[in-house]
Amino acid sequence: MTDVRSHGIVLHARDLREADKLVTVLTRTGGKVTVVARGVRKQASRFKALVIPLTLGYFLLHSGKNLDTLIQGEIIKPYLGLRSDLTRLAYAQYFCELCDAALPEREPVPEIFDLLVTGLEKLEQDDSSARVARCFELNLLESLGYRPFLDGCLNCGGGGPFRFDREQGGLLCPLCTAGPQAIPVSGAAVAVMKRFLDGGFHRLNVCMVPQGLNKEIERLNFSLLARVTGRSRFKSLDILRGLEEEIK
Ligand SMILES: [Zn+2]
Known part of the structure; x- marks a missing residue:
């Protein structure tokens, strides 16, 4: 499996251990990828908002031996108009x-x-x-x-x-x-x-x-x-x- 650098939309996220989340992202070039986002439930995490379902972002997802992980990313559009209705x-x-x-x-x-x-x-x-x-x-x-x-x-x-x-x-x-x-x-x-x-x-x-x-x-x-x-x-x-x- 190779690393994925791509636009993506977060489809689903669930809590994992005390501070992590397991996040499923539909990426444009790599298909659907499920990754561990480490530490994103900590207050100080810079990726806290990126891993909320329905967020469009640009992601770097690393393919590990056992688990794939979120390495980098930035929010492109959080679809606030959808969240208010x-x-x-x-x-x-x-x-x-x-x-x-x-x-x-x-x-x-x-x-x-x-x-x-x-x-x-x-x-x-x-x-x-x-x-x-x-x-x-x-x-x-x-x-x-x-x-x-x-x-x-x-x-x-x-x-x-x-x-x-x-x-x-x-x-x-x-x-x-x-x-x-x-x-x-x-x-x-x-x-x-x-x-x-x-x-x-x-x-x-x-x-x-x-x-x-x-x-x-x-x-x-x-x-x-x-x-x-x-x-x-x-x-x-x-x-x-x-x-x-x-x-x-
Ligand atoms: Zn017929």
């Missing part, structure tokens, strides 16, 4: 949790690093965090090699009304056999998902997605993400559900 913060943590769950250690994925940076920027700016999240989920699936097939029935090319089959990763028409977990999907949801995949975050603010439609897309995206990551629960999503209940 509970809903935005929970969505940002969800993006980090998804990347952490989906990516293996030390496999460079610069396009996913760039997607995460753009996703966090959009979360800071956009009025609808839910819309940003749906666009992020779909583009993450595409970058991971699991772009859903949305151009007609994946079996025969026929038209709708469609069901979405997560096992086969796409749409099926009424004549083709779907798996037992296939979900009915509206034409409006298919159109918005294609827009998010083809247009990315570009002019996302003019793409109106009513709440019911957003929920429908969320369910489809999540069925695929659960399959890709092997996880059906995310701590940040539990927090988001709690916040939604409070608003009701």
Whole structure:
């Protein structure tokens, strides 16, 4: 393993021994790397703020015999706009949790690093965090090699009304056999998902997605993400559900 010098975003950090932290960073050039940050819980540590999750920084990570360690680093952006709003913060943590769950250690994925940076920027700016999240989920699936097939029935090319089959990763028409977990999907949801995949975050603010439609897309995206990551629960999503209940 080699040392990594790269831009990175802190995905996750947990306490280790009395003064250290175990920190997972998604770096642009070295992929996801988990390192020990020594002494960062001491008052005087200069890297105290650098290792807080959701921080964009420039890192020097040393590859050791047993453990990799944080050697140097500086903060580029702490995303303060996300930290001052509970809903935005929970969505940002969800993006980090998804990347952490989906990516293996030390496999460079610069396009996913760039997607995460753009996703966090959009979360800071956009009025609808839910819309940003749906666009992020779909583009993450595409970058991971699991772009859903949305151009007609994946079996025969026929038209709708469609069901979405997560096992086969796409749409099926009424004549083709779907798996037992296939979900009915509206034409409006298919159109918005294609827009998010083809247009990315570009002019996302003019793409109106009513709440019911957003929920429908969320369910489809999540069925695929659960399959890709092997996880059906995310701590940040539990927090988001709690916040939604409070608003009701
Ligand atoms: Zn068909």
